[in-house]
Amino acid sequence: MKQKKKDKRELIIEAAAAVFAEKGYNSATISEIAQKAGVGKGTVYEYFKSKTELFGEVFEWYNKFFAESATLSLSSLSGPVAKRLTELSNSIMKNWSDHMEIYTLTMEFWSASASSEVKDRFKEIFRNVYREFRGLIEGFIREGIAKEEFREDLDVPAIAASLVGTWDALLLQGWFDEDFDPVAVNAGYMTTLIRGINKEE
Amino acid sequence: MKQKKKDKRELIIEAAAAVFAEKGYNSATISEIAQKAGVGKGTVYEYFKSKTELFGEVFEWYNKFFAESATLSLSSLSGPVAKRLTELSNSIMKNWSDHMEIYTLTMEFWSASASSEVKDRFKEIFRNVYREFRGLIEGFIREGIAKEEFREDLDVPAIAASLVGTWDALLLQGWFDEDFDPVAVNAGYMTTLIRGINKEE
Amino acid sequence: MKQKKKDKRELIIEAAAAVFAEKGYNSATISEIAQKAGVGKGTVYEYFKSKTELFGEVFEWYNKFFAESATLSLSSLSGPVAKRLTELSNSIMKNWSDHMEIYTLTMEFWSASASSEVKDRFKEIFRNVYREFRGLIEGFIREGIAKEEFREDLDVPAIAASLVGTWDALLLQGWFDEDFDPVAVNAGYMTTLIRGINKEE
Amino acid sequence: MKQKKKDKRELIIEAAAAVFAEKGYNSATISEIAQKAGVGKGTVYEYFKSKTELFGEVFEWYNKFFAESATLSLSSLSGPVAKRLTELSNSIMKNWSDHMEIYTLTMEFWSASASSEVKDRFKEIFRNVYREFRGLIEGFIREGIAKEEFREDLDVPAIAASLVGTWDALLLQGWFDEDFDPVAVNAGYMTTLIRGINKEE
DNA sequence: AATGAATGAGCTTTCATTCAT
DNA sequence: CATGAATGAAAGCTCATTCAT
Numbered sequence: 001m002k003q004k005k006k007d008k009r010e011l012i013i014e015a016a017a018a019v020f021a022e023k024g025y026n027s028a029t030i031s032e033i034a035q036k037a038g039v040g041k042g043t044v045y046e047y048f049k050s051k052t053e054l055f056g057e058v059f060e061w062y063n064k065f066f067a068e069s070a071t072l073s074l075s076s077l078s079g080p081v082a083k084r085l086t087e088l089s090n091s092i093m094k095n096w097s098d099h100m101e102i103y104t105l106t107m108e109f110w111s112a113s114a115s116s117e118v119k120d121r122f123k124e125i126f127r128n129v130y131r132e133f134r135g136l137i138e139g140f141i142r143e144g145i146a147k148e149e150f151r152e153d154l155d156v157p158a159i160a161a162s163l164v165g166t167w168d169a170l171l172l173q174g175w176f177d178e179d180f181d182p183v184a185v186n187a188g189y190m191t192t193l194i195r196g197i198n199k200e201e
Numbered sequence: 202m203k204q205k206k207k208d209k210r211e212l213i214i215e216a217a218a219a220v221f222a223e224k225g226y227n228s229a230t231i232s233e234i235a236q237k238a239g240v241g242k243g244t245v246y247e248y249f250k251s252k253t254e255l256f257g258e259v260f261e262w263y264n265k266f267f268a269e270s271a272t273l274s275l276s277s278l279s280g281p282v283a284k285r286l287t288e289l290s291n292s293i294m295k296n297w298s299d300h301m302e303i304y305t306l307t308m309e310f311w312s313a314s315a316s317s318e319v320k321d322r323f324k325e326i327f328r329n330v331y332r333e334f335r336g337l338i339e340g341f342i343r344e345g346i347a348k349e350e351f352r353e354d355l356d357v358p359a360i361a362a363s364l365v366g367t368w369d370a371l372l373l374q375g376w377f378d379e380d381f382d383p384v385a386v387n388a389g390y391m392t393t394l395i396r397g398i399n400k401e402e
Numbered sequence: 403m404k405q406k407k408k409d410k411r412e413l414i415i416e417a418a419a420a421v422f423a424e425k426g427y428n429s430a431t432i433s434e435i436a437q438k439a440g441v442g443k444g445t446v447y448e449y450f451k452s453k454t455e456l457f458g459e460v461f462e463w464y465n466k467f468f469a470e471s472a473t474l475s476l477s478s479l480s481g482p483v484a485k486r487l488t489e490l491s492n493s494i495m496k497n498w499s500d501h502m503e504i505y506t507l508t509m510e511f512w513s514a515s516a517s518s519e520v521k522d523r524f525k526e527i528f529r530n531v532y533r534e535f536r537g538l539i540e541g542f543i544r545e546g547i548a549k550e551e552f553r554e555d556l557d558v559p560a561i562a563a564s565l566v567g568t569w570d571a572l573l574l575q576g577w578f579d580e581d582f583d584p585v586a587v588n589a590g591y592m593t594t595l596i597r598g599i600n601k602e603e
Numbered sequence: 604m605k606q607k608k609k610d611k612r613e614l615i616i617e618a619a620a621a622v623f624a625e626k627g628y629n630s631a632t633i634s635e636i637a638q639k640a641g642v643g644k645g646t647v648y649e650y651f652k653s654k655t656e657l658f659g660e661v662f663e664w665y666n667k668f669f670a671e672s673a674t675l676s677l678s679s680l681s682g683p684v685a686k687r688l689t690e691l692s693n694s695i696m697k698n699w700s701d702h703m704e705i706y707t708l709t710m711e712f713w714s715a716s717a718s719s720e721v722k723d724r725f726k727e728i729f730r731n732v733y734r735e736f737r738g739l740i741e742g743f744i745r746e747g748i749a750k751e752e753f754r755e756d757l758d759v760p761a762i763a764a765s766l767v768g769t770w771d772a773l774l775l776q777g778w779f780d781e782d783f784d785p786v787a788v789n790a791g792y793m794t795t796l797i798r799g800i801n802k803e804e
Numbered sequence: 805a806a807t808g809a810a811t812g813a814g815c816t817t818t819c820a821t822t823c824a825t
Numbered sequence: 826c827a828t829g830a831a832t833g834a835a836a837g838c839t840c841a842t843t844c845a846t
Contacts, residue, residue, distance in 0.1 A: 169366025
């Protein structure tokens with residue numbers, strides 16, 4: 001019984017994610033979400049207090065979803081830090097590129113953080129997500145420094161923030177431009193950046 | 202008379218920009234825009250066919266506005282390419298940072314390009330804007346290579362795309378996090394990147 | 403088993419009475435009634451066909467409840483008719499005054515008789531209740547006439563109706579006005595009315 | 604322009620009064636009210652913020668309406684106080700009896716004062732209306748005492764409250780019972796009450 | 805040209821009722 | 826018998842758009 005309930009909740013969240021991604025928050029209707037989830041309109045309200053709350057839950061589900069996928073790819077890495085960093089970025093870019101239809105959700109969330117009634121909540125979540133992600137990358141860089149692989153005089157937080165940001169932004173440009181390949185561009189860019197980071201031999 | 206009409210058009214666009222930035226496209230009402238512009242609700246429809254169209258016009262106005270400001274800062278630059286590139290990025294970051302209240306419009310446009318009924322039009326405009334911007338930066342890099350300031354084996358398009366993207370993304374992170382200073386972070390990052398780009402001496 | 407069912411029925415009716423009194427018919431939800439009765443929502447429908455029917459049953463329960471309390475206070479009266487009439491009115495006013503929280507139900511019933519889908523049924527019940535009550539008071543007055551305590555030329559039905567009505571109306575005014583004491587006002591009024599009824603000596 | 608606006612407001616209030624009276628607050632729909640007023644649904648919201656507010660305005664309109672009619676009948680009275688009081692009561696009863704279809708609104712207001720979200724506002728208005736009305740009747744009685752027409756030992760507030768209340772209550776009984784004539788009953792009752800009030804000769 | 809009163813399509817949300825368990 | 830998850834009809838309300846002035 002409990003399990004079944006959880007399943008239906010998940011079902012609705014996923015349907016909502018798809019509809020929000022396709023139509024945007026405002027043009028998405030509860031009706032359509034319910035239909036896509038294969039439940040009645042009222043059922044959505046059995047599980048979520050309001051459309052706004054549902055959107056919030058989708059946001060959280062989405063964050064968890066991608067945090068997991070990032071963590072997952074981390075565990076299989078080994079070798080020099082520079083190599084691992086490059087591989088991680090490759091994995092992230094590929095992962096996202098393959099789910100462009102859901103990447104549009106990201107933009108929906110950004111927009112919500114800019115102006116919606118839940119803007120403060122969204123901003124806070126984003127802030128924490130980004131802090132965490134930057135922290136992760138900072139860890140890598142620091143490891144590289146400790147292992148004397150990277151230079152000592154790096155502005156670690158700045159480089160971490162830029163890396164994280166670049167990945168976001170390349171996906172964005174990929175969204176706008178069919179001829180733009182985020183994965184390839186990222187690879188080309190990482191080479192140069194790594195060169196700036198690495199200790200000169 | 203023609204002049205006056207153009208003034209009122211501009212007036213409405215600017216009012217709309219402010220309201221869209223503050224409330225987001227959907228929560229912004231024609232009523233409020235008209236009020237802010239100091240005209241009647243009906244007047245908005247004298248100049249724009251629909252809310253959607255008005256939004257599109259705001260988008261174009263906004264692109265022009267920032268293209269101009271970028272071009273402007275370019276004209277005053279001189280010296281080595283690396284220095285000019287750094288200065289350009291500084292100028293861009295500072296310029297935007299000082300107008301965060303209108304930066305939220307960017308997110309609104311991103312969101313519109315992701316899901317709205319005008320998504321294709323917006324995507325196309327964004328594609329062209331980014332292509333142009335990347336082209337500009339590519340030009341810089343190529344100049345640096347030609348002047349034997351930069352290495353020859355650079356993946357120019359990739360580095361240009363990343364630079365452009367990083368600036369976007371740092372502003373985004375600045376939006377989420379009050380403690381995050383895009384200008385400072387960019388400065389710290391550029392040093393490292395330039396080192397990866399520069400010819401080794 | 404039969405007994406148990408009757409108990410649960412009563413339980414639901416009493417819970418419903420409380421919720422209808424507090425929230426009004428429309429704002430009362432079956433959910434809340436069920437919760438207050440300590441049963442499941444579905445169970446309410448085991449005992450009552452619909453919300454409307456439940457409301458009707460509450461109405462009947464309520465009528466019975468107060469008919470009993472009126473009859474009860476009658477049985478203990480003795481002495482001259484005027485005295486008994488005064489005492490009866492006192493008892494009624496006190497009885498109701500002490501249950502103002504349920505008196506609001508009366509207004510709910512009045513309203514239902516004015517406009518609801520069950521208006522005809524409610525009107526009919528009210529009509530009979532009032533007829534009966536007026537008949538009871540008429541009996542008193544006729545007894546007073548027969549015992550040569552009261553004048554012979556009284557418009558018995560009119561006086562009975564007015565007495566009954568006054569009691570209603572004083573409670574109503576008491577509901578609106580915390581400073582208005584129905585019991586005291588009734589006492590002051592009865593003196594005067596009795597003087598108009600009594601044979602002059 | 605101002606005048607026209609006021610007309611439409613009035614129009615909607617009167618349409619709302621009719622629909623509220625017929626269907627009750629909750630079953631009345633804005634749609635139906637708009638239709639009855641001959642305007643679009645949205646127009647109702649141009650003049651009233653919400654259904655609740657509209658209901659409140661109907662309440663106020665209704666109070667003004669009957670206050671005027673009571674005041675009006677007062678101005679034409681002359682002769683002994685007892686006679687004037689009787690005539691006033693006759694006029695009130697007749698006036699209301701002829702508008703039974705709107706009298707049902709009264710019950711709707713009572714009900715709203717018992718349980719609705721606006722209960723406190725309604726109670727307060729009712730309290731003041733009744734206080735004023737009782738004050739008016741008290742004035743009559745005091746005049747009768749001053750002119751040595753009435754006894755000196757009367758409980759003036761109690762009698763005034765009861766008179767006011769009786770009129771309410773007789774109309775109520777008239778609503779329930781087609782065979783019950785509030786005008787006639789009131790006449791029969793006033794005779795007796797006046798006898799209790801008048802100085803014995 | 806400029807206006808804003810009027811409009812109704814279309815949305816979110818509630819809740820009485822049903823029915824499988 | 827009892828339950829409460831599921832449902833969808835129905836209603837209040839908003840706001841882009843129109844159009845008479």
